[in-house]
Amino acid sequence: MAGKALVVAEVKGGALRQVALEAITAGRRFEPSEVIAVLLGAGGLDEPAAALGRRGADRIVIVEHESLGAYTPDAYLQALLQVVEREAPEVIVFGHTAIGRDVAPRLAARLGAGMVSDAVDVRSEGGEVRIVRPIYAGKAFEVRTFTDRPAVLSIRPNNLPLPDEAAGRTAPVERLAVDLKDLRSIVREVVKKTAQGVDLAEARVVVAGGRGTKGEEGFRLLRELADVLGGAVGASRGACDAGYADYALQIGQTGKVVTPDLYIAAGISGAIQHLAGMSGSKVIVAINKDPEAPIFQVADYGIVGDLFEVVPILIEEFKKVKV
Numbered sequence: 369m370a371g372k373a374l375v376v377a378e379v380k381g382g383a384l385r386q387v388a389l390e391a392i393t394a395g396r397r398f399e400p401s402e403v404i405a406v407l408l409g410a411g412g413l414d415e416p417a418a419a420l421g422r423r424g425a426d427r428i429v430i431v432e433h434e435s436l437g438a439y440t441p442d443a444y445l446q447a448l449l450q451v452v453e454r455e456a457p458e459v460i461v462f463g464h465t466a467i468g469r470d471v472a473p474r475l476a477a478r479l480g481a482g483m484v485s486d487a488v489d490v491r492s493e494g495g496e497v498r499i500v501r502p503i504y505a506g507k508a509f510e511v512r513t514f515t516d517r518p519a520v521l522s523i524r525p526n527n528l529p530l531p532d533e534a535a536g537r538t539a540p541v542e543r544l545a546v547d548l549k550d551l552r553s554i555v556r557e558v559v560k561k562t563a564q565g566v567d568l569a570e571a572r573v574v575v576a577g578g579r580g581t582k583g584e585e586g587f588r589l590l591r592e593l594a595d596v597l598g599g600a601v602g603a604s605r606g607a608c609d610a611g612y613a614d615y616a617l618q619i620g621q622t623g624k625v626v627t628p629d630l631y632i633a634a635g636i637s638g639a640i641q642h643l644a645g646m647s648g649s650k651v652i653v654a655i656n657k658d659p660e661a662p663i664f665q666v667a668d669y670g671i672v673g674d675l676f677e678v679v680p681i682l683i684e685e686f687k688k689v690k691v
């Protein structure tokens with residue numbers, strides 16, 4: 369591909385999201401003339417820009433505007449359209465995050481571009497870039513190619529490798545002033561429902577609880593295990609419906625999709641709708657007192673037992689090995 373690849377690099381809490389770096393890898397696989405990363409926000413983007421430079425972006429465009437501090441679809445869309453107009457990229461890559469899911473299709477529609485969402489692999493084969501994405505709630509994969517440009521792509525976090533980091537590497541940083549008009553929504557306040565250390569969508573380790581946790585006490589144990597492993601806590605819809613966990617933690621067809629290195633499911637039966645959100649995890653460990661629970665069919669390691677006995681043992685053992 370002779371044209372440019374544009375990576376829309378997301379920042380959360382002042383730090384670059386890991387999927388932004390994975391998006392550089394995806395963009396690079398199109399063999400573009402350059403990979404340009406764009407950062408949108410209301411300020412504080414210099415450090416994320418430096419991180420993008422260290423990780424191989426060829427050029428960084430910073431777009432700062434007071435209306436880009438918190439995400440709104442119309443402000444982001446207008447800003448991105450102005451970046452696209454200036455750079456004329458052939459491929460635009462987003463993370464398949466809450467923001468990416470919302471704005472990428474809007475941008476594709478406005479550009480009349482083809483879009484592939486939720487890609488788990490992007491590979492070059494026989495001179496063609498093939499994009500792999502899960503279908504039927506993760507039971508199968510389809511391979512797509514773009515026949516036209518520009519093309520819009522969103523990639524699922526935690527699936528593509530990070531580009532190598534070169535400590536002293538820098539990339540040119542440019543600032544683009546954008547004109548945002550007639551914005552129909554303004555964010556007055558952001559109220560955080562969960563105070564989580566590790567982002568569930570990007571966590572390398574997820575410890576998820578189901579109805580078998582029986583309540584807050586069970587989740588306290590899971591939180592402790594997640595802390596020891598440096599991971600995040602997730603939940604089944606059964607647990608959320610029962611009020612044991614916040615819906616922000618729900619994993620599955622109607623919740624978040626996660627692909628960590630390690631997924632520990634405790635007290636989760638393994639309904640198809642739950643599997644849709646976690647079956648792509650690299651290693652799955654299931655803890656369930658019912659040996660017939662369907663979760664064992666997708667688990668790499670199964671522990672048949674009471675989670676209130678098993679999880680404290682895991683916490684103690686993992687503390688010893690200092691993960």
Ligand code: FAD
Pocket residue numbers: 577578579580581603604605606607618619620621622623634635636637638639640641642645655656657658661673674675676
């Ligand atoms: P249960 O099915 O009740 O399972 C609890 C498990 O805990 C059992 O297997 C039991 O053996 C085990 N257990 C009990 N006590 C212990 C103990 N002390 N120690 C160890 N194990 C124990 N579900 C999702 O998770 N995510 C979704 O996104 C989702 N979307 C849905 C969308 C639709 C349209 C529909 C219809 C359903 C959806 N569901 C979703 C719900 C899904 O079908 C299941 O009802 C839900 O996943 C069950 O949650 P659970 O496994 O926690 O509960």
